[in-house]
Amino acid sequence: MFIEEKTSLAEEIEFLVIKYGNDRSALLTILHDIQKKHRYISDYAQQEIARHLNIHPVEVYSVISFYSFLNSTPKGRNIVRICQTISCDMKGKDVLVRAIERELGIKIGDTTKDNKFTVEYANCLGLCDESPAMSINDRVYTKLTPEKAIQLLSEVK
């Protein structure tokens, strides 16, 4: 990480600590904001957050590793999640996954070479009445066909 990057990240964290407070209970909200902007929470960010909240960095890591939406390693610019739970499974999630894997040339769980997409499974997106469902970043899409899903991905910048 370049020095400038570090400084701006440190400033960002300081700002978030002012905004949400330096209480332990602010931890997840801070992590969430950092993740949203940087798509992952770097070691450096973890240390900085720990320092401000007066906890051990391993505590921060332990929290990150617990939640499936938080990552300590970089992911693609866009996160695609395909629901794998039962109702979506019954309505053809397998076909969807295979089509996306073929189209992007990666396996589920991986990130494309150009860093554009990370494709993952999700557990029930709460859209089972309109299954199969998928999310791209914080938007959700339902009643998908492989064609429609690929079309959606092609529209992502």
Next chain:
Amino acid sequence: MEIIKKNRKGEVIFSQYKRGDGIKKTVTLKREEILLELKTSKLKGRGGAGFPTSTKWMLTAASISDEKYIICNADEGEPGTFKDRVLLVEYPELVMDGMVIAGYTIGAKKGIIYLRGEYEYLLKSLQDYLQEMRKDNLLGKDILGKEGFEFDIEIFLGSGAYVCGEETALIESLEGNRGEARNRPPYPVNTGYNGKPTSVNNVETLAAIPHIICKGASWFLNVGTDKSAGSKLFSVSGDCEKPGVYELPWGTTINELLNLVDAKNTKAVQIGGASGFCIPKSQFDRKLSYEDVSTGGSVIIFNESRNMLKVLKNFMEFFVEESCGQCTPCRIGNVKLLEGVEMIEKGEHTFTYLNKLKDLGKTMQVASKCGLGQSSPNSFISILENFKDEVLNYSNGGNNGRI
């Protein structure tokens, strides 16, 4: 996100209600009067556990503390459940008014909505809604002119962990920790969020409150059965023509529900999601109610073409992924049950071993620390018992198709 309010029909939740009406009535009442009305209504928690709401509120109200909290558990992660989504999108007035009424009754100044991370796209519309409420003095200081009545609501976004639907795990998560269930006692009603008395209520439970306050307990008691008062929202998905959210009185039979949603050739219904029970056709006349088939509301329908072993595998994979790993029966148990399913798949199981696994499931039900591990063996046991012939593939010599 565009909000389209469907023309939903129902006797309680989806009946007529105007925003703020419940709060207007509330400020004219004493806390005890509200608690009594709730008690008379026999309203029980709609999340699945079915604890009487009045008792929970009474205990929180009775706890002495300068700070108290009311938490709306909007972390619905049960496979096949989406009723909370519909309530938050189409009926925020019910959920929010319910929280304000709760705040007044238990003496809390702050409400927190724990919104599951998967519903992040609802965040903006909910925040806008809260802002409108503040403008109309339905939130804030001296609400509706009632001196000293102060209450506001904040939204906290979850980060993708099913176990956080369990109330103590949810509180841990709010406090900035891993979402791991706590030992009980102490209970949240006296030692909850930040160690303060906290009442954690399901979205649907809160949505029933303004109706009860406005229309009275006896109106509520008119719907449902003796032991299960009122109605229930069901999230219906799977093999049927009309999936969606339905409000039905408690006591409706599974058959009636299947007719309503146009389900054909149904062979099984999973009631209560992955952590619930799989009910075979022979029992479709059973009643959805606390005294018979109790449920948080997820109904997944399987027709004749479905392979129940595949269904079971999907459920067990879910639990292996979602166990918080804190206690052994759940952490190891779910893995063992999944291995068992895989053995059956390959035709490598022995009956002695399967029976041992069922025993293991029963051990998990009593020895696990929280609801996740206590309920995850339900589908394993019920599918193995109710669909034995199919799952073990007797017609193929018990070898699951392999010769």
